[in-house]
Amino acid sequence: MFNNTQVIRAYFFKLGLSAEIADIYLALHAYGPQSISDLSRHSGVERTRIYRLMDEMLASNLIEVEVQYKKNIFRAAPITNLQVLIAKKEQDLKDLQTELTQLHATLTKAADNAPATRIQFYKGDDGLKQMYWNQTKGKSENLAILYENMQIRTNLAFFERWARTCNERGLKFRGIINDNFIKTQQDWYGKHSNERLASWQSRYLPDGVFLITHSVVIYDDVTAYYNWKDGEIFGVEMYNQEIADSQRQFFEMLWSQGLPVDDLKGLSREIV
Secondary structure: OOOOHHHHHHHHHHOOOOHHHHHHHHHHHHHOOEOHHHHHHHHOOOHHHHHHHHHHHHHOOOEEEEEEOOEEEEEEOOHHHHHHHHHHHHHHHHHHHHHHHHHHHHHHHHHHOOOOOEEEEEEHHHHHHHHHHHHOOOOOOEEEEEOOOOHHHHOHHHHHHHHHHHHHOOOOEEEEEOHHHHHHHHHHHOOOOOOOOOOEEEEEOOOOOOOOOOEEEEEOOEEEEEEEEOOEEEEEEEEOHHHHHHHHHHHHHHHHHOEEOOOOOOOOOOOO
16 A cells, blocks of 8 residues: 555545556556556456446546557546646536525425425433524524523533523513522532533522413514423424414513512521
């Protein structure tokens, strides 16, 4: 094997050419013009396989063929001939970018013509993490009715990435919380000091005024329901602008009744 085999193979691979083509080209470059039999011996590639690869190498301008009496002799073409293949791939990339733009326009038009309501069901830890991540792509303010904080369920690494992304995109959050949420916040931040949402306001409602049993988040045209209790881990996203707007009105009614609160300190009484 030649000293620069791995380098050549790696470069050819980036161009979509196989390791066998790289080995054949190296053998031609090292030993000069050869017949198929000689080339098979020097490259370690079977003769029948070489025959099948020759068309690809000719198309890539990697070899030249000299016809002699009853046989063909192959020689390595200048490696700079690959510039033709590179130019073709550059054009292919431009074509793909143009087609992607057209595809996006087509799919967007199809989405505009889709039914007004779409419901997406998620299951398991990864499913609910996907729902949380979908929030980072929203454009409107996030309004939430929260039974517990999310990081006790998602783990620290995910929450930090989620919070950082929300902060980078300037997303705003308001949340209605209860005793259980405050307790989960205090338990969590008693042990952690991770990044938090930069734009977050919360108001407290006691269970006697409004009983919170699960978490709901409203943003854009989405109403998202999260359930992470009693071994049942699932969530539902409802995409409907009218329903989302109705839920916003309900949220604002509760918000007007809530008490401003620091969710890390809680109320003056102890949260148990």
